[in-house]
Amino acid sequence: MNVDTVLKQKRLRTKKCHFSCECADEPVSDALKRMETTFFNVVVDTAISSLNERFKTLGKVNEKFKVLLGFTDMSDKDIVDHCQTLSNTLTHDGHSDIDGRELAMELQSVPDLPSKRITTMDFLTFLHEKKRTEVFPNLWVALRICATLPVTVSAAERSFSKLKLIKIYLRSTMAQERLRGLAIISVNHAVSRELSYDDVIDEFASRKSRRVKL
Incomplete structure (x- = not known):
């Protein structure tokens, strides 16, 4: 990714500490060690606690x-x-x-x-x-x-993310019924592939056809 793996060393800032205040932790001078303690360990702890809570x-x-x-x-x-x-x-x-x-x-x-x-x-x-x-x-x-019940799994989240692929700028005036139908087709794409397009077109044409009185 053309990203330099060497982290830049930053000047350590010192804060004035009064006599009644607690002693501050010893500053970490190594940039890689600082990243490990302030970012990597925090992300790992959050992920582990979230997984434990979900599995429980x-x-x-x-x-x-x-x-x-x-x-x-x-x-x-x-x-x-x-x-x-x-x-x-x-x-x-x-x-x-x-x-x-x-x-x-x-x-x-x-x-x-x-x-x-x-x-x-x-x-x-x-x-x-x-x-x-x-x-x-x-x-x-x-x-x-x-x-x-398991609505928090990634499959449900991916299904909900289909909304931004369906409700695009060109479909901004789409009604709720059509949006719901397209979302169901997009989520259940395995079932929709087995549908006959000819039968769907014929049913759509029969509903939209205008009867002319002679």
């Missing part, structure tokens, strides 16, 4: 939702206890999103999964492809909540 929070979430993916290795009593805990977690103002007992019964009657190490999205896709969403309503709701 995700660990608590994983402890409450682990029954959805680890029920195959649990006993029936453990499944009931974890499902009841998850039901209490998803309760607000006396209304719960799921029923703990029904969720336990659904997990005990789930068909054989394609793999033991299955992710939440794979589990949702499996239920959708097998058309079992109405058979396992509590499991379907719990899996969708679990899949949408």
